[in-house]
Amino acid sequence: MIKQTLSNDKPVMSVIVEKWEECFETYCYKIKLPVKIQSAKPGQFIMLWVPREDEYPICIAGLKDSILEVGIAKMGPGTEAMHKKEVGDLVGIRGIYGKPFTPPEDVNHLLIGGGFGMTPLKLLTEVLVANENKQTIHVFEGARSKNRLMYYEWLQDFHDQGKINFHVCTDDGSLGYQGFPTIDLEKFLQESETSSVIYAAGPEKMMKVIFDIGKNYPKVVDMQMSLADRYMRCGFGACAYCAVDPTGWRICVDGPVFNTEKLEQISDFGVYKRLETGEKKRI
Amino acid sequence: MIMSLATKIGNVTIRNPMILASGVLGTTYSTLNRMYEAGLGAVITKSIGAKSRAGNPNPSVFALNEIRSVINSVGLANPGYQIFREDIEILMKNSTPTIVSIFGENKEEFKEVLEGLKDLPVLAFELNFSCPNTEMGGAQIGTDPDLVYKIVKELRVKTKTPLWVKLTPNVSDVIEIASAAVKGGCDTLVAINTLKAMVIDIHTKQPILGFKKGGLSGAAIKPVGIRYVYDLYEHFGDEIPLIGVGGIFKGEDIIEYLLAGATAVEIGTSLGVAYPENMVRFFQMKIKKYMKEQQIDSIGEITGGAHK
Structure with missing residues (x-):
């Protein structure tokens, strides 16, 4: 019997059907899930098990007709192990976990991110573009240099079609303007x-900077940021290794996306994260 | 009729018999505060040792849906008592009734952790003799009655704070271990910790847990926990309070543990979910409903009912 959905269970073994080098030290994968699942919401994540190596949270870049897309940037031994996986190899997937971005109607949608943070923003862009309401979508992407820009061609294509306004920048000026996406x-x-x-995703320190900028503009009616870059063991709210102080919210189930009202209450935001020991470490 | 859920465990009184079990939501003061505010009677921290430990590699926790259970091999990951002390101090400032779970690789480490924390006004120390997820000194302390006796005895003279002993189900004779703990001077027995367990993926032919082996919690182990509590009550009667733990997913499960002989219960796996506050509310409602139906004024009257 084929299971009808993906649920919070042991990893479901799934086969890699496509792999490509997206940018420097970053590979993207399409993975065929052996369960019927139509879609996921932008900002949600899965736990990816690379057998014999590691398991960690990865934001969903796309999910359509049981084909999951993820982008994996080199972050340590666990992600390097995934980079060695090829088409035909099996990996374990469990989820889908987390609260998604919840875009309201009739506003300008400003998506800003860098590095691995671009994966949930890719799915968000896709969802916003598909929405029939006439809305303005801006995507601001920054990277150290042009070979590190994730989904550059994909986003540029949408820009050329007039579906989004794509603002691209690099630290070294090798593509787009020189500087940070916040400019x-x-x-x-x-x-x-x-x-x-x-909407922001990526390194927390960067998001804190964006958050502080956004607060200066009354026209910014909400900010939604994904704090998924945290150490997690379970992904479903039990272990609390991803919990933030002083609210006791767990990134995995109370987040990973939090809005302005909630971000204001998280004193750890952009300041501390937790190690495998549970100890807090300055970001 | 005024119903009272207030629960007396030895000299300790808490507002109701529901205690957050160690290992779930206990990594930081903020989740512990949150769970107390959700309505639990008290909370227990993640097990704290002498030194910082990263624990075992991931996968280290995942659910097993078919049996409403969770397998884990976290392996006593903790920041060490010196660092975690700050979290306990915040809990004390917030007047959160807190039990600190402690462990050691040996007697000396248990002593060191207790000495380092005993000045704090915590409700009790729960001695974790029974984590199945490490390879410390070969056998687990909790399977060796001599060692259990010696450690409890030595810790007993060092503090007036109640000492609870959490028993492992992974022994052939739990009464022997429990008797050693009681003889050593512990105040309360807690049963049970997780059952030794394992899951293998048949496609890659690999154990899924990073540590390969782990411990099982959740609905699957409830009948085991009930049996241990029943056996302990049969042996000790009212001589020592018992706390039942293992697989509580609904209010009825709490009543069942109390009937088996428990004074209070610890709840873990079923609170490791998106909305733990709702779970606590459901537990509370069910307990009250049962008490009303059975015309029970005080929750303590339920304890041991299955032995009469």
Whole structure:
């Protein structure tokens, strides 16, 4: 009997059907799930088991008709082990976990991220573009240099079709303007006269900077940020290794996406994360 | 009729018999506070040792849906008592009734942790003699009655704070181990810890847990826990309070443990979910409903009912 959905259970063994080098030290994969599943919401994640090596949370970049797409940047031995996996190899998937981004209607959607943070933003872009309501979508992506930009061609293609406004920058100026994505974000906010929502994913320190900028603009009616870059063991709310102080919210089930109101209450946001021991470490 | 859920465990009184079990939501003061505010009677920290430990590699926790259970091999990951002390201090400031679970690789380490924390006004120390997820000194302490006796005895003279002993089900004679703990001077017996367990993926032919082997918690172990509590009550009667733990997923399970002989219960796996507050509310409602139906004024009256 084929299971009808993916659930919080032991890893479901799934086969890699496509692999490509997306950018420097970053591979993307399409993985065929042996269960019937239509879609996932942007911001949600799965736990990826690389047999004999490691298991960790990975945000969903796409999910359609039981084909899961993920992007894996080199972050340590666990991700390097995944980079060695090829088409035909098996990996374990459990999930789907977490609370997603919840875009409201009738606002400017401002997506900003860098590195591995681009994966949930890819799915969010896809969902927003598919929405029939006329909305303005801006994607701000930054990287150290042009060979590190994730989904550059995919996003540029949407830009050329007039579906999104793609703002690209690099630290070294090798592509787009030189500097951080926050420069264009602020430029937009200064000029815009309508309400905006900021969505961010990526390194927490960067998101804290974006959060502090966003607070200066009353036209930013909400900010939704994914704090998925945390050490997790279970992914479903039991172990609390991803919990944040002082609220006791677990990133895996109470997040990973939090809105402005909640982010204001998390004193750990952009400041501390927890190690495997449970000890807090300055970010 | 005024119903009272207040529960007396030896000299310790808590507002109801539901205690957060060690190992779930106990890594930081904030989740522990949250669970107390959710309505539990008290909370127990993750097991704390002398030194910082990273525990075992992932996968280290996953669910087994078919049997509503969880297997884990976290392996006593903790920051060490010196660092975790700060979290306990915040809990004390918040007046959260807290039990600190402690472990050691040997007697000396148990002593060191207790000495380092005994000045804090915690409700009790729970001695974790029974974690199946490490390879410390060969056999687990909790399977050796001599060692259990010696450690409890030595810790007993060092503090007036109640000492609870958490028993492992992975022994052939739990009464022998429990008797050693009682003889050593412990105040309360807690049964049971996780059952030794393992899951193998048939496609890759690999054990799934990073540590290969683990411990099982959740609904599958409830009948085992009930049996241990029943056996302990049969042997000790009212001589020592018992706390039942293992597989509580609904209010009825709590009543069942109390009837088997428990004074209170610890709940872990079923609270490791997206909305633990709802679970606590359901437990509470069910207990009250049962008490009303059975015309019971005080929850303590239920204890041991299955032995009468």
